[in-house]
Amino acid sequence: MNLTANPAALPGRVIDLLGLIAFEDDLAGKDSPLFASFDPVLGPLLRQVFADERFKASFGQTVILHTQGSLAVRRVAVVGAGSRPDFRPALARHQAATLARIANQVGARSLHILQPSTEVDPQPIRWLEAAAEGAILGAYRFDKYLASEKRTPQTIETASFQTVSPVPPDVAAAAIDRARRVASAIAHARDLVNEPAATLTPTALAADSVARAAATGVVATVLGPADCRERGMGLFLAVAQGSSQEPRFIHLAWRPANAKKRIVLVGKGVTFDSGGLSLKTNEGMLGMKADMAGAAAVLSAIGVAAEELLPIEVHALAACTENMPSGTAYKLGDVLRSMSGKTVEINNTDAEGRLTLADALTYGLGLGPDIVLDFATLTGACVVALGPHTAGVMSNDDAVAANWMAATHDSGEDMWPLPLPSRLMDQLKSDVADLRNTGERWGGALTAGLFLKQFVGAIPWIHVDLAGPSTTDKEWGCYGKGATGFGVASIVQYLRGLAAS
Secondary structure, eight states, X not given: OXXXXXXXXXXXXXXXXXXXXXXXXXXXXXXXXXXXXXXXXXXXXXXXXXXXXXXXXXXXXXXXXXXXXXXXEEEEEEEEOOOGGGOOGGGHHHHHHHHHHHHHXXXXXXXXXXXXXXXXXXXXXXXXXXXXXXXXXXXXXXXXXXXXXXXXXXXXXXXXXXXXXXXXXXXXXHHXXXXXXHHXXXXXXXXXXXXXXXXXOHHHHHHHXXXXXXXXXXXXXXXXXXXXXXXXXXXXXXXXXXXXXXXXXXXXXXXXXTOSOEEEEEEEEEXXXXXXXXXXXXXXXXXXXXXXXXXXXXXXXXXXXXXXXXSSEXXXXXXXXXXXXXXXXXXXXXEEEXXXXXXXXXXXTTOOHHHHHHHHHHHHHTTOOSEXXXXXXXXXXXXXXXXXXXXXXXXXXXXXXXXXXXXHHHHTOOEEEOOOOGGGGGGGOOSSSSEESOOOSTTHHHHHHHHHHTTTTTSOEEEEEOTTTTEESSOBXXXXXXXXXXXXXXXXXXXXXXXXX
């Protein structure tokens, strides 16, 4: 898809689809900027179709109007943005994605999107970048296993964006380039998570990571079972021992000579989670190919840091394995020794992610990081607490967490801080080991976070439980059905912020 900003000769060419973004108060009167710019031709038509379709401009609501040749655009699509005061540039990802999806549905080859006017700073550059990301993500499809006649044709060839105030061409081009890099990384993370577990084994995920690293200047190291055993990764290897698929520990490194900080990103890489001997139900096992969404996020995001030559040393780690039941599977009551030396009593083999992460965190500490962040589809309890669209964030450092939350706000990904109450550590006490791997049902997301906290020491650390938003069962904004690539945009935004500070 060719992306451009502020085309100078828009009136001289026919646009297949003109995309408008409307706020709820745009419908209040005839003097609204939305209507005033199009009177006397389009304004009355829009008012009429809004009334006919009961269009209220609520967030994500859409309406389409065919101009019948009355304008140099064939169709107009309007997408609702909700309340004007609540709008921020990052949300343009959702509106632009919706418009790109409509463009493909109606067979449009060209799409032109107008930035809406707001009462606050319009931030045209940030809006442009977010809208460009959204247009690319709205066109994303994972259809490699569909017969050709079942695939939705990709008709959109060009997308252009009109900002409310002029943006120099070189600045606009740079914003679009940034958008392409992030959208490409998100799409790659989606591809990994959408891939069936039978093909995306730990070995296949490692091979993909090595290939991408070679293309971006990232150094890749892959450890096999013997290497992990030599390093004492007892928790990770215990989870892996029930599967016929060999585990792989992936370490990607971006080491610029002018690095200001060293950041370690850890992603949960369970390529399929059956629950082990604590077997999940059929319903609980559906979708467990996505239990490596945290690994997909960190392994995809590090490439953007390299492509943009960010002066931040970044390490992406993923302990990749299946969690399967078999005669060799680890058992309830087992006492395992971690890479850190701490021992763990197993009281639930379906709480395997925290075990793999614990050894990965210990490995990460050995790299001497300034900050460690981990990303995991860790607990259903977090989905119960926050719903399916919001990730939970836990940390041992308020200042670092505040910077992370600011990055998530700027990226448009929904996250919410959660506490780590020390009183809940009683739930993780064991009579035969230093810890047990699960607590009680209540506060399950928090005790999982507390378990991980025991393996990071005093290093500033952030834990992101993205069990809810890692996948979605229906289209919404820039998210199509299936994997969302959640976390990639926030990681990139956070690294860019560190580089700029």
